[in-house]
Amino acid sequence: MTDQAQPDSTEETHIDESHVITERRQKLKALREVAKVTKSAVFPNDFKPEHQAAALHAEYDALDKETLDPQAIPVVVAGRMMLKRVMGKASFATIQDSTGRIQLFINQQSLTDENSEAIYEAFKHWDLGDIVGAKGAMFKTKTGELSIKVSELRLLTKSIRPLPEKYHGLNDQEIKYRQRYVDLITSEETRNTFKARSKVMSAIRSFMTGNEFLEVETPMLHPIPGGASAKPFTTHHNALDMQMFLRIAPELYLKRLVVGGFDRVFEINRSFRNEGLSVRHNPEFTMMEFYAAYTDYQWLMDYTEQCVRAAVTAVHGSAVISYDGKEVDLSKPFERLTIVGAIQKYAPQYTLDQLNDAEFLRAEILKQGTKPFDHAGLGALQLALFEETAESQLWQPTYIINYPVEVSPLARASDADAEVTERFELFITGREMANGFSELNDAEDQAARFQEQMKAKEAGDDEAMYYDADFIRALEYGMPPTGGCGIGLDRLVMLITDSPSIRDVILFPHMRAEA
RNA sequence: GGGGAUUUAGCUCAGCUGGUAGAGCAGUGGACUUUUAAUCCAUUUGUCGCGGGUUCGACCCCCGCAGUCCCUACCA
Numbered sequence: 001m002t003d004q005a006q007p008d009s010t011e012e013t014h015i016d017e018s019h020v021i022t023e024r025r026q027k028l029k030a031l032r033e034v035a036k037v038t039k040s041a042v043f044p045n046d047f048k049p050e051h052q053a054a055a056l057h058a059e060y061d062a063l064d065k066e067t068l069d070p071q072a073i074p075v076v077v078a079g080r081m082m083l084k085r086v087m088g089k090a091s092f093a094t095i096q097d098s099t100g101r102i103q104l105f106i107n108q109q110s111l112t113d114e115n116s117e118a119i120y121e122a123f124k125h126w127d128l129g130d131i132v133g134a135k136g137a138m139f140k141t142k143t144g145e146l147s148i149k150v151s152e153l154r155l156l157t158k159s160i161r162p163l164p165e166k167y168h169g170l171n172d173q174e175i176k177y178r179q180r181y182v183d184l185i186t187s188e189e190t191r192n193t194f195k196a197r198s199k200v201m202s203a204i205r206s207f208m209t210g211n212e213f214l215e216v217e218t219p220m221l222h223p224i225p226g227g228a229s230a231k232p233f234t235t236h237h238n239a240l241d242m243q244m245f246l247r248i249a250p251e252l253y254l255k256r257l258v259v260g261g262f263d264r265v266f267e268i269n270r271s272f273r274n275e276g277l278s279v280r281h282n283p284e285f286t287m288m289e290f291y292a293a294y295t296d297y298q299w300l301m302d303y304t305e306q307c308v309r310a311a312v313t314a315v316h317g318s319a320v321i322s323y324d325g326k327e328v329d330l331s332k333p334f335e336r337l338t339i340v341g342a343i344q345k346y347a348p349q350y351t352l353d354q355l356n357d358a359e360f361l362r363a364e365i366l367k368q369g370t371k372p373f374d375h376a377g378l379g380a381l382q383l384a385l386f387e388e389t390a391e392s393q394l395w396q397p398t399y400i401i402n403y404p405v406e407v408s409p410l411a412r413a414s415d416a417d418a419e420v421t422e423r424f425e426l427f428i429t430g431r432e433m434a435n436g437f438s439e440l441n442d443a444e445d446q447a448a449r450f451q452e453q454m455k456a457k458e459a460g461d462d463e464a465m466y467y468d469a470d471f472i473r474a475l476e477y478g479m480p481p482t483g484g485c486g487i488g489l490d491r492l493v494m495l496i497t498d499s500p501s502i503r504d505v506i507l508f509p510h511m512r513a514e515a
Numbered sequence: 516g517g518g519g520a521u522u523u524a525g526c527u528c529a530g531c532u533g534g535u536a537g538a539g540c541a542g543u544g545g546a547c548u549u550u551u552a553a554u555c556c557a558u559u560u561g562u563c564g565c566g567g568g569u570u571c572g573a574c575c576c577c578c579g580c581a582g583u584c585c586c587u588a589c590c591a
Contacts, residue, residue, distance in 0.1 A: 103551080
């Protein structure tokens with residue numbers, strides 16, 4: 001089995017060869033020999049399907065056999081053969097195209113080609129997974145299934161690897177992620193998830209452009225990583241001989257555009273963070289950030305809510321959906337709670353006095369198993385306790401508002417309370433979905449905040465932000481008062497498609513290198 | 516990083532108190548002109564994740580390593 005003569009195959013193809021593959025390579029070899037004699041292509045590209053499975057079902061499923069059959073409506077289809085039932089001189093095959101499945105009925109008499117006998121015999125040896133093309137007439141079988149009586153049948157692509165088991169499909173999570181193409185062939189659920197993802201993207205895009213937002217593209221290679229607190233991926237540009245970073249967020253570039261006079265911009269962006277993986281973290285992920293001049297965080301909350309609702313409704317036709325077996329109601333106005341308010345609601349064991357007592361909070365957070373930073377102020381301690389006790393309980397859409405200044409270096413401080421910012425995060429199903437705020441547009445304040453971040457970085461916080469002098473220079477030209485928000489689209493798609501892991505909504509999630 | 520689960524044929528999965536492996540599907544050969552995961556008969560396929568150890572003997576017990584999944588930690 002290890003040293004069979006296979007002159008056409010390269011060395012690496014032997015790595016996971018099975019006897020099934022060997023068998024199919026033999027069939028392909030035979031096809032090549034026939035093609036040489038007949039001077040035809042082994043992998044022809046001259047067959048053009050004119051119909052798709054879903055449309056055929058939509059058009060003809062409702063017609064009864066007596067009405068449909070006599071019309072002998074001609075169709076041309078192509079797809080991957082997923083099921084095959086040979087019964088002597090007649091056969092059924094089920095093919096799958098990008099819209100669905102349709103059954104073919106093949107018998108020698110119906111084939112019009114002069115070599116019908118040879119074609120039928122050849123068909124018997126075609127494999128599940130092969131791509132075939134068929135011309136024929138619509139009809140219904142005696143059990144009423146819409147089918148095509150095939151008059152012309154061609155093998156368009158020979159498949160060498162066997163498909164997963166035809167009934168149970170692919171169950172191995174690792175193969176589903178590593179070989180998504182196989183998962184997509186076999187799982188309608190997976191196909192639907194990514195079709196839904198596409199709908200979410202276009203719904204959001206049209207919602208944004210419908211509200212006068214300009215779609216823009218900003219750099220993914222950053223000389224200074226900025227816009228979020230996260231560890232960046234580092235790379236190097238050879239010609240410029242400079243270190244560069246994959247962006248952790250597009251924020252600072254989008255705000256430069258607001259300075260430039262684009263009052264409403266958005267970017268559906270891939271960002272990269274060099275951090276751990278989990279069911280809700282992938283090292284590269286997609287979000288939508290948008291900025292609107294002359295708005296504030298109250299406006300942003302209203303707008304974000306509408307945007308999320310539009311995306312959910314685009315897929316489900318309703319804003320009340322189910323996630324992990326529990327209802328999520330996005331139809332009503334989203335609740336808004338301060339950090340302290342959320343703790344009081346979801347962890348009522350704490351008194352207001354305790355929640356305003358930094359020493360108590362510090363001790364309580366340690367008890368929960370987290371060590372707060374030494375320099376953490378009251379607000380940061382309250383936030384830490386919120387994350388420990390309340391965050392995961394925010395199942396229904398909830399805005400948490402007024403984040404402390406010390407953890408919000410790009411947000412505008414509240415005019416009423418200099419310790420907090422006009423910032424919110426949106427939680428749904430206990431997960432952060434969005435983060436937005438009235439932007440800090442005071443260049444000197446922003447410069448001071450960057451200085452604070454640099455001190456934190458020197459003190460060992462390797463996720464503190466860098467000082468971005470050009471961004472400060474931009475603000476010095478004057479940025480109008482602006483609201484800006486980022487929505488985690490992978491997580492939103494998880495919610496909308498009832499997916500338990502972010503990997504289920506990313507076509508090719510990151511995995512360790514194969515052994 | 517820590518904890519738990521898991522890894523057996525191409526796929527889906529069995530495998531007893533330790534006696535060197537099975538089924539279904541797929542494949543191959545045969546029967547069959549309306550099947551629906553077609554059916555029926557026959558039949559091929561394994562480095563039991565990898566490396567050590569214990570044992571007369573290891574898929575099974577022990578140790579180490581690796582992949583995957585989940586929890587946790589880290590993390591807007």
